[in-house]
Amino acid sequence: MSNLSKPIPPAGGRSALAVEIRGKTFLGADGEAVRAIEEIAFEVAPASFATLIGPSGCGKTTTLRIILGLDTDFTGRLKLPEADGRIAAVFQEPRLLPWRTVEENVRLALPDAEAGRDLDELFEVLGLAEMRTRYPSELSLGLARRVALARAFAIRPSLLVLDEPFVSLDEQTAGRLRRLLTEVWSARPTTALMVTHNLREAVELSDRIVFLTERPARVRGIHEITTPRSERDTRWRETTLSAIAKRYSGVL
Amino acid sequence: MPRGAWQLLGPRLVAVVSLAGLLAIWWVAASLAHSRVLPTPPEVFDAFWRDALTGELFFHLAMTLMRVAGAFVIAMAVGSAIGILLGMNAEANRFFDPWLILFLNIPALVLIVLAYIWFGLNEAAAIGAIAVNKIPNVVVTMREGARTLDRDLEEMARVYRFSGLKTLRHVVLPQLQPYFAAASRSGISLIWKIALVVELLGRSNGVGFQINLYFQLFDVAAILAYTLAFVAVMLTIEFLLVQPFEAHSTRWRPKRARG
Numbered sequence: 001m002s003n004l005s006k007p008i009p010p011a012g013g014r015s016a017l018a019v020e021i022r023g024k025t026f027l028g029a030d031g032e033a034v035r036a037i038e039e040i041a042f043e044v045a046p047a048s049f050a051t052l053i054g055p056s057g058c059g060k061t062t063t064l065r066i067i068l069g070l071d072t073d074f075t076g077r078l079k080l081p082e083a084d085g086r087i088a089a090v091f092q093e094p095r096l097l098p099w100r101t102v103e104e105n106v107r108l109a110l111p112d113a114e115a116g117r118d119l120d121e122l123f124e125v126l127g128l129a130e131m132r133t134r135y136p137s138e139l140s141l142g143l144a145r146r147v148a149l150a151r152a153f154a155i156r157p158s159l160l161v162l163d164e165p166f167v168s169l170d171e172q173t174a175g176r177l178r179r180l181l182t183e184v185w186s187a188r189p190t191t192a193l194m195v196t197h198n199l200r201e202a203v204e205l206s207d208r209i210v211f212l213t214e215r216p217a218r219v220r221g222i223h224e225i226t227t228p229r230s231e232r233d234t235r236w237r238e239t240t241l242s243a244i245a246k247r248y249s250g251v252l
Numbered sequence: 253m254p255r256g257a258w259q260l261l262g263p264r265l266v267a268v269v270s271l272a273g274l275l276a277i278w279w280v281a282a283s284l285a286h287s288r289v290l291p292t293p294p295e296v297f298d299a300f301w302r303d304a305l306t307g308e309l310f311f312h313l314a315m316t317l318m319r320v321a322g323a324f325v326i327a328m329a330v331g332s333a334i335g336i337l338l339g340m341n342a343e344a345n346r347f348f349d350p351w352l353i354l355f356l357n358i359p360a361l362v363l364i365v366l367a368y369i370w371f372g373l374n375e376a377a378a379i380g381a382i383a384v385n386k387i388p389n390v391v392v393t394m395r396e397g398a399r400t401l402d403r404d405l406e407e408m409a410r411v412y413r414f415s416g417l418k419t420l421r422h423v424v425l426p427q428l429q430p431y432f433a434a435a436s437r438s439g440i441s442l443i444w445k446i447a448l449v450v451e452l453l454g455r456s457n458g459v460g461f462q463i464n465l466y467f468q469l470f471d472v473a474a475i476l477a478y479t480l481a482f483v484a485v486m487l488t489i490e491f492l493l494v495q496p497f498e499a500h501s502t503r504w505r506p507k508r509a510r511g
Contacts (some may be wrong), residue, residue, distance in 0.1 A: 068411050087411060095408040099426040099504040108422055109412040135504040155412065 017044040017067070017159060017191050018079035024062060024071075036062050037074070038216035044208065046081060047189040051202040054212030054220075060195040061092075063217075064163050067193065081191045085158025086111075088151070090165045094144035096136040096151075103132040106151045119154060125184055126150050142173040146180065153184055160185075162194040166201060178204055182229055203240050204232060211248050221248060291473040300477035309478070313485060315458040316451065319375075320444045323382035327443065328436060330383070331390025336428070338391065339398020355388040360446050364453055373454045385446050390435045397431030429501050437494070444486060 024037035037059040044050040052060050065071040067078065068089055080087070088109075096105045103123075107115060123129045126146045136144055145165060152160055165181070166174040182205060185192065196202055202209050203225070211220040223244060227236060275293060282292040291299075303309035338345040338352075367381035401424065409419045425432075451460025459478050466474040 068407075070407050070410065086413065089408070089411045091404070091408065093404065095404050097405065097422060097426070099429075100422060108414070108418065111413070112415075137504065137506040151412070 014046060015079065015081055016046055017081050017193065018077070019043070019063065019067065020078070021063065021066060021074055021076040023075040024059065024066070024073075026062075035216040038218045040212065040217055040219055042210045042219060042222060044191055044193055046191055048207040049185065049189075049192045049194070049205055050208040050210060051206040052193065052195045052210050052212060053197060053199060053202055054217060055214050056197065058212050058215045059217040060212065061163055064089075064161050064193070064195055067159075067161055080159060082158040086155050087159045087161060088153070088155055088157035090145075090148045090152050090160075090162040092163045092165075092167060094136070094141070094148040096144060096147055098136050101133050101135055102128060102139070102147050102150075105136070105147060106154050109151045109155050111155070117154075119150075122150055122154055122184075125187075126180055142169055142177060145169070145177060149177075149181060149184065153188075156188070157190060160190045160192040162192065164196055165194070166196070166198070174201075181205065186229065199241060199244065200237070203237055203244070205229075209244075223247075288470070289472050291476065295473045296476045296480065299471070299473040300481060303474070303477065309481060312457055312459050312462050312478070313482060315455075316444070316447055316460065316482060317485060319379055319382060319447050319450070319458065320440070322379045323386065323443050323447065324436070324440060326379065326383040327386035327390055327439060328432075331387040331435070332394045332428075332432065334387070335391040335394025336398045336424075339395040340401070345395070352388055352391060355384075356392070360385045360449060364446075364450050368454045375455075378450045378455055382443055382446050382450055386439050386443050389442065390439060393431050393435040393438075394428065397428045401427055426501075433498055433501075440486065440489075440494075444482070 020041045021037050022039055023035070026034045026036050028034045040059070040063060042050070052063060054060050062071065066074055067080075068087060096102075097108070100108065103119070106119060106122075110117060120129070123132060126149060128143070128146055128150060131139065131143060131147075136147070139147065149165070152162075166177055169177065178201060185205075194202075194205065207225055209223040209225070211223070212218070213220045225240070227240075279293055282290045300309065334348075338348060363384055364381045367377045367384070371377035371380070405423050405427075406419070409423045414423065447458070448460035448463065451458035452464045455461055459482050462478050463475050466472075466478070
């Protein structure tokens with residue numbers, strides 16, 4: 001996995017992820033209907049990385065929940081990269097089972113037929129080799145997030161969904177985790193969709209950024225990035241950020 | 253004493269001193285009263301030894317233990333199943349909650365008498381009556397547990413396609429473990445107290461039967477001997493089975509610093 005010159009094995013589903021939500025209404029705590037999503041439509045090309053950016057509470061997480069099949073009450077259509085393919089999720093909280101070790105948490109996600117698979121390389125790349133027998137309560141948030149990433153990649157999903165996976169980490173830890181994610185993802189590019197409200201993060205990782213408006217959410221614009229990840233240095237990032245900020249005021 | 257040794261032995265020493273104090277009070281009171289109805293500790297021990305030598309004591313202890321174990325298993329299994337169901341299903345809970353309150357308030361004695369009348373003076377009726385007495389308590393505790401189940405973990409299990417069995421074993425049951433422990437702790441002590449009444453009313457062996465027998469003979473020493481012997485059995489179970497099991501199933505919890 002760490003050898004990037006190896007031919008990249010085919011990953012993810014064959015077709016693009018196509019999301020088309022024409023309306024999503026919530027029943028608020030006071031019993032009144034709240035319109036969360038007006039109209040969101042976008043595609044994520046096979047083996048590419050897309051990011052959803054928008055103000056807090058604009059329906060980003062709701063969109064992810066619809067894609068994950070956790071929320072089926074909406075109007076619209078959804079086309080997954082693979083009809084019955086596996087989807088991996090990295091939630092905002094790591095959502096590990098506190099009573100299972102790091103390794104058991106990852107293995108439990110594997111299908112029964114692969115339960116004994118060799119995961120050494122994955123743990124090694126994510127810097128978890130020494131942590132396999134630890135319990136989640138013994139880990140820092142940064143490490144627990146790495147375990148959540150390991151679990152997501154271990155199942156070799158056809159679609160990877162990430163909900164603010166770097167939120168509430170200090171910048172140094174978040175940066176290290178972003179580089180790890182880029183490394184593991186590049187070794188086996190999987191159609192991926194991430195939600196964030198950190199534009200820097202989006203610019204560093206994505207091929208396509210989808211900007212959303214305030215609630216009820218609509219697509220404000222889509223920004224494509226063609227520069228290879230290896231060439232995205234600090235200077236490139238600053239120019240790109242200011243270009244985007246000029247076009248979409250208020251996103252930084 | 254060095255600090256470390258005190259931390260290790262201190263709590264146990266306190267327990268021993270405390271029990272010795274209780275024994276001393278009993279001994280002094282019995283010596284002062286000088287009465288048949290309050291025997292001294294050596295007299296109780298003599299009664300114990302007498303029945304232990306004939307093997308009678310162990311036979312009756314075993315019979316009671318068998319009933320306690322049977323009723324415990326049934327009560328925990330049935331009570332947990334009903335409790336989890338009610339905790340997860342609001343409609344079912346609304347419907348069955350009045351039943352639960354009713355059963356919680358039926359005196360143990362009534363259930364035992366009815367069980368013997370309806371099903372005859374047999375072992376099944378005896379164990380069933382003990383179990384039915386305990387089931388409502390288990391239901392209440394387990395229902396509380398099922399209400400606190402973590403939705404986030406359940407969603408994670410759904411996304412990662414855990415099978416029903418896998419979800420139950422790795423996601424649901426570990427969350428219910430503290431409630432299960434609480435229910436079985438309070439359960440086992442309640443069950444054995446009810447078991448004695450069941451034996452007294454309709455069985456021809458067991459600790460309850462023996463206590464009834466010695467009650468007719470006015471032999472308080474023997475009554476205390478049987479009671480203390482059974483308490484000792486229950487304490488042994490607590491220390492050898494319950495506590496090690498609990499320590500094992502909560503090994504993932506962060507260890508709290510001892511204050």
